[in-house]
Amino acid sequence: MDDGVFARIYALLATVPPGRVVSYGELARGIGMRQGARVVGWAMRSCPEGLPWHRVVNARGEISRRATEEHEELQRAMLEDEGVTFGAHGRIDMHTFGWRFDTTDSGNNS
DNA sequence: GGGCTGACTGACG
């Protein structure tokens, strides 16, 4: 089902479990677009319901500039509710919460 | 059919 790259991004994003975050580049790489991070952001811009868009952050582990502070805090609150902890500067430890599609593993949890 | 925009990323100063 390739309704387009968007559908692929949505499907991949849907595989991200709670308490975990992924960057645009990581998603892009997951669908085969190493430099298509912008396209991923474009797909999110559609903001489809049922999609954990709040689990999508930039490579730095910060919330993207997509919206107002209000929405930014909302995303942060949702992530915290899932168990994600933010740094002093509102930064997520991608080393711990950063989800990977190729984990293959089994011990992926914190 | 052509050009601009954009929820990004990585490199350079």
Add this chain to the structure above:
DNA sequence: ACGTCAGCCAGCC
């Protein structure tokens, strides 16, 4: 560590 420049891909005018 922070600010700026350029690149890449798909959708929209």
